[in-house]
Amino acid sequence: xxxYLGIDIGTSGTKTLLIDETGHVVAEANAEYPMEQPxxxxxxxxxxxxxxxxxxxxxxxMKKSGVDKAxxxxxxxxxxxxxxxxxxxxxxxxxxxxLWNDQRTADQCEQITSAAxxxxxxxxxxxxxxxxGFQAPKVxxxxxxxxxNFDKLAKVLLPKDDIRRRLTGDYVTEVSDAxxxxxxxxxxxxxSKELLGKLDLSTDLLPRVVESxxxxxxxxxxxxxxxxxxxxxxxxxxxxxxxxxxxxxxxxKSGLLSTSIGTxxxxxxxxxxxxxxxSGRLHTxxxxxxxxxxMMGVNLTSGGSLQWWVDQVVQGLAGVPAAKRFEAATAEAExxxxxxxxxxxxPYLNGERTPHADPNARGxxxxxxxxxxxxxxxxxxxxxxxxxxxxxLEIIESLGVPVRQIRASGxxxxxxxxxxxxxxxxxxxxxxxxxxxGPAFGVALLAAVxxxxxxxxxxxxxxxxEVAAETKADRSAKLTYNKLFxxxxxxxxxxxxxxxxxxxxxxxx
Numbered sequence: 001x002x003x004y005l006g007i008d009i010g011t012s013g014t015k016t017l018l019i020d021e022t023g024h025v026v027a028e029a030n031a032e033y034p035m036e037q038p039x040x041x042x043x044x045x046x047x048x049x050x051x052x053x054x055x056x057x058x059x060x061x062m063k064k065s066g067v068d069k070a071x072x073x074x075x076x077x078x079x080x081x082x083x084x085x086x087x088x089x090x091x092x093x094x095x096x097x098x099l100w101n102d103q104r105t106a107d108q109c110e111q112i113t114s115a116a117x118x119x120x121x122x123x124x125x126x127x128x129x130x131x132x133g134f135q136a137p138k139v140x141x142x143x144x145x146x147x148x149n150f151d152k153l154a155k156v157l158l159p160k161d162d163i164r165r166r167l168t169g170d171y172v173t174e175v176s177d178a179x180x181x182x183x184x185x186x187x188x189x190x191x192s193k194e195l196l197g198k199l200d201l202s203t204d205l206l207p208r209v210v211e212s213x214x215x216x217x218x219x220x221x222x223x224x225x226x227x228x229x230x231x232x233x234x235x236x237x238x239x240x241x242x243x244x245x246x247x248x249x250x251x252x253k254s255g256l257l258s259t260s261i262g263t264x265x266x267x268x269x270x271x272x273x274x275x276x277x278x279s280g281r282l283h284t285x286x287x288x289x290x291x292x293x294x295m296m297g298v299n300l301t302s303g304g305s306l307q308w309w310v311d312q313v314v315q316g317l318a319g320v321p322a323a324k325r326f327e328a329a330t331a332e333a334e335x336x337x338x339x340x341x342x343x344x345x346x347p348y349l350n351g352e353r354t355p356h357a358d359p360n361a362r363g364x365x366x367x368x369x370x371x372x373x374x375x376x377x378x379x380x381x382x383x384x385x386x387x388x389x390x391x392x393l394e395i396i397e398s399l400g401v402p403v404r405q406i407r408a409s410g411x412x413x414x415x416x417x418x419x420x421x422x423x424x425x426x427x428x429x430x431x432x433x434x435x436x437x438g439p440a441f442g443v444a445l446l447a448a449v450x451x452x453x454x455x456x457x458x459x460x461x462x463x464x465x466e467v468a469a470e471t472k473a474d475r476s477a478k479l480t481y482n483k484l485f486x487x488x489x490x491x492x493x494x495x496x497x498x499x500x501x502x503x504x505x506x507x508x509x
Contacts, residue, residue, distance in 0.1 A: 001020050001071065002021045002071060002075050002448075002453060003020050003026065003065075003071050003072050003073065004018070004019050004020075004021070004072070004073060004076065004445075004451065004453075005018055005058065005061070005072060005075040005444060005447065006018075006019070006075075006076045006078065006437075006439070006441055006443040006444030006447065007057070007058070007076070007078065007160075007163065007245065007440060007443070008079060008439035008440040008443070009050045009054070009077070009078070009079035009080060009163055010079070010080055010157045010439075011032055011045075011080050011239065011263055012033075012100065012257030012263065013030055013032035014030070014031050014054055014057055014062050014499070015030050015057070015439075015440045016030075016054070016057035016068065016437070017061065017159075017440045017441060018062070018065050018082055018136070018444075019134040019444045019445075019448070019505075021144045021448060022463070022464070023445065023448075023465075024188075025435070025437060026065075026067065027061045027062075027064035027065040028061060028098070028101045029056075029057040029058075029060035029331075030044070030057065030368075031052075031053035032053075032472065033046075033049035033368045035444075036178035039104075039150065040429075040506055040507060040509075041102070041103035042102055042104050043099040043101050044096035044097060044098050044102065044185075045083075045096060045097050045099060045300060045321070046093075047096075047097050047247030048355045049091070050159060050162070050163060050164075051166055052251070052340035052502045053354060054163055055226050055227060058227045058228070059227065059228055061485065062227075062229075064450070069228055069229050070230055070232070072229055072230075072233055073232075073234065073370045073447075073451045074158050074215070074399065074447035075167070075219075075236070075447055076235075076236050076238045076239075076443025076444050076447035076450075077160040077161030077163055077235065077320045077443055078124050078159065078160055078239055078240070078241050078244035078245075078439035078442065079159040079163070079177070079240070079241055080099065080140075080159050080189070081100055081177055081180040081240040081241060081242060082099070082100040082133045082134050082135050082157070082158070082180045083099050083100055083140075084097055084098045084135050084138040084156055084157075085097045085136070085156065085157045085158070085161075085162040086142060086153055086155075087156070087162075087165075088152040088153065088154050089152075091155075091165070094152050095146065097162075100264075101264070101301075102132070102138070102357070103132045103133075103350065103351050103359040104141060105140070105141045106132055106360075107449040108140035108144065109129075109131065109132055109176060110130075112130040112137060112139055112140065112195075112199065112465030113129070113130050113181040113272065114135060115195075115199055116195060116198060117282065118275075119276070121193070121492060123276065124278050125194055125195050126184060126185060126186060126195055127179075127276045127283075127284040127285075128179075128182060128186070128280060128283055129280035129357060131182075131245070131353060132189065132351070132359045134180060134182040135156065135180065135181035135182065135223065135503075136195075136199070141286040145242050145496050150234050152359075152409065153205065154169055155207070157173070158177050158240075160238060160240075161173045161177070162218060162219075164235060164238075166223060167217075167219055167220070167227075167235050168216060168218065168219065168220060169217070169220050170217045171207035171208065171216070172208055173206075173207045173208075173209055173210075173236070173237075174209065174210050174214070174216075174238060174239065174288070175209060175211060175212065175237075175286035175288075176209060176212055176240045176242075176244075176285060176287060176288045176434045177239060177243075178191075178209050178286070179283075179284075179286045180240060181206075183194075183196060184286070186274055186285060186293070188285055189210055189211075191203050191209065191343070198305075203268070205453065206382070210237045211237060211245070211420060211448040211487070212236070212237045212288035212446055212457075213236055213288075213290065213450045213456075213457060214237045215235070215236055215262075215450050216235050216237055216499075217235055218233060218234055218235065219231050224382075225238050234450060234451060235492075236447050236450035236451075237446070238288075238443040238446060239288035239442060239443055239446065241438070241469065242266050242268055242285075242296055242298075243259075243268075243294065243388040244257065244288060244438075244439035244442035244443045244446075245266075245410075245438050245442055246258050246270070246287075246288070246294065246442070246463065247442030247443070247445060247446065248409075248437055248438055248441040249407045249409050249434070249436070249442075249446070249465070250351060250462075251294075251435075251455055252270060252292075252458045253270055253458065254271070254272055254402060254460050255270075255272055255402045255404035255405060256269070256404070256405055257365075257393075257403045257407070258407045258409055258428075259389055259406055259407070259408050259409070259417070259422060259430075260408075260409045260410040260412070260413075261302045261303045261385065261389075261408075261410045261411050261413075262303050262410040262411060263301070263302070263307075264298055264299060264300055264302055264303075264304065265298070265299070265301075265388060265412075266294045266296060266298055267354075268294055268295075268395055269291045269294060269295050269401055270286075270287065270292065270294055271294055271295055271401060272292060272294045273293065275293070275295060275399060275401060276399065277295070277395065277399060280298060280357065281354060282297050282298045282354060282355075282356075282392065282399075283295065283297070283298065284296075284374060287456070288442070289458065290456065294401075295396055295401060297322060297353075297389070297391065297392020297395065297396070298353045298354050299347065299352065299385070299391075300350050300351040300352055300353050301348070301350050301363075302389070302412075303410065303411050304345060304350070304383055304437060305349055305363065305385055305413070306326075306381055307328070308349060309324075309377075310325050310329050310378075313403050314329045314374065317405040320426060323454060330378070330382070330415055330417055330418065331353030332374065332505065333365070333375055333376075333379035333382060334377040334379075334417045336375040338375045338430075338474075338477040339383070339482065339484050340367075340372070340380035340383060340481040341371060341372060341381045342367050342466045342484075343366070343372055343376060343377070343443060344366045344367055344369040344380060345363070345364070345365050345366075345384030346361075346363050346364045346482065346491060346495075347384045347388050348361060348362055348364075349363040352388075352492075353424060354395075355390050355392070355395060355442060355494055356393060358496070359502075360499060361496075362499040362503055364491070364495060364499075366382065366491055371396065377454060382506040383421065383425070383484075384488070386396060386418075386421055386422055386425040386426075387484075387488045388427060389422070389425075390425050390426055392410035392467065403428075406422075406426065406429070406430055406431065407430075407467070408432055408433050409436050409438065411429075413432050413436060420471055420474065420477075421477075423471045423472060424473050424474050424476075424478050425481045425485075427473055427481075428469040429471065431468075431470050432467070432469050432471075433468055434467070434468040445457060445460045445461065446460075446505055448460055
């Protein structure tokens with residue numbers, strides 16, 4: 001039987017899984033690696049860690065599965081979006097890769113907007129405004145701040161596409177991940193020569209662009225040996241992690257939206273047309289479904305905010321080992337009342353993307369009084385994260401994009417209490433899948449399509465993905481959250497100037 005690998009190059013680690021042609025997960029493996037934060041708001045990684053993790057996890061999966069290497073017909077690649085791997089002419093990595101949540105490029109975003117003529121004209125060219133996380137401002141940052149490194153620059157690749165280079169020897173990306181570079185004409189699904197010209201950058205710096213299921217090459221002899229596979233194994237385009245996760249959740253037709261809470265939070269809705277938010281609050285990207293698009297709202301520190309809270313503040317839970325603190329903290333939070341007694345938390349610990357696009361936004365507790373305890377504060381953190389996701393949902397629906405079903409994934413789907421909170425805050429039923437494997441599963445399905453096991457990705461999803469359960473909104477909690485949400489939305493505007501002053505002070509420390 002034919003088998004397919006899905007490899008997801010994440011921020012904290014790489015996940016690899018192997019499926020058979022029916023979509024059954026045969027084996028999976030994970031490998032973690034560090035993230036560097038040399039200054040507040042700066043994040044970067046060594047691409048060698050990604051490659052080492054890829055080799056380690058593929059070998060582990062093959063060993064666990066016992067599948068013959070000749071039966072692995074294709075590989076799909078997914079990865080953290082927007083990152084920048086800078087290569088010289090000999091394919092040497094010039095410096096650590098700047099990541100999706102890096103905030104050092106605010107000045108370069110202004111340069112791009114100015115070069116385009118205005119924010120509105122930029123959105124007209126590439127469907128999105130310039131945001132600090134995107135790849136384009138990172139390239140300009142290198143040119144402005146590390147001229148020696150920029151002079152060496154021959155190619156800029158996204159994280160998963162640097163792994164592709166090591167697998168096939170080719171420089172290729174695909175439309176969903178390329179959409180997050182800010183270099184792509186999203187409507188035309190190709191590089192924007194207009195914007196590149198205005199930025200005085202050559203298309204030679206960029207890889208060629210394909211659709212997500214297209215075969216981009218086969219393994220080189222060196223890569224096949226390193227992974228324990230054959231040179232007949234194909235590598236398909238794959239997808240950025242958000243689009244790949246949506247594929248893995250079956251978000252491949254109109255009316256379906258996925259909500260994902262990992263380190264970041266994502267609201268992702270399928271679109272048959274390239275609908276563009278003229279205000280630039282939402283991203284409009286190419287979908288990993290051929291000829292389709294999606295709209296997406298992103299919160300930079302969703303699960304990351306809760307992880308911070310548990311690791312840095314709630315670590316003193318008496319008698320609770322570190323591995324169980326998350327479950328203990330959320331169980332304690334469940335005892336607090338909906339709305340946390342009128343206390344709100346803004347989850348802007350590393351700036352924010354949707355809807356504020358503000359790298360200098362900062363987190364805050366607001367409304368605290370002497371009755372609030374640790375349980376209420378933990379619940380407020382969780383509610384603030386969920387309110388941030390509702391921000392995106394409200395914009396999506398205001399633009400007339402239909403949302404008939406919400407599918408939850410990531411850490412927020414695995415916790416029963418948090419699933420209920422999402423249903424209550426969104427005021428809609430939340431569905432979960434029988435098996436939820438995330439981006440690695442999505443790109444494994446794309447690999448199966450690329451190899452011909454399915455005619456198209458919608459067919460693959462229909463054959464392999466099944467809804468397991470629904471969580472309905474609690475009427476009382478829904479009413480409470482509907483009263484609190486307008487207050488939550490107003491707080492950013494009220495505190496923005498103070499946040500920026502504090503961010504400036506933090507940058508000098």
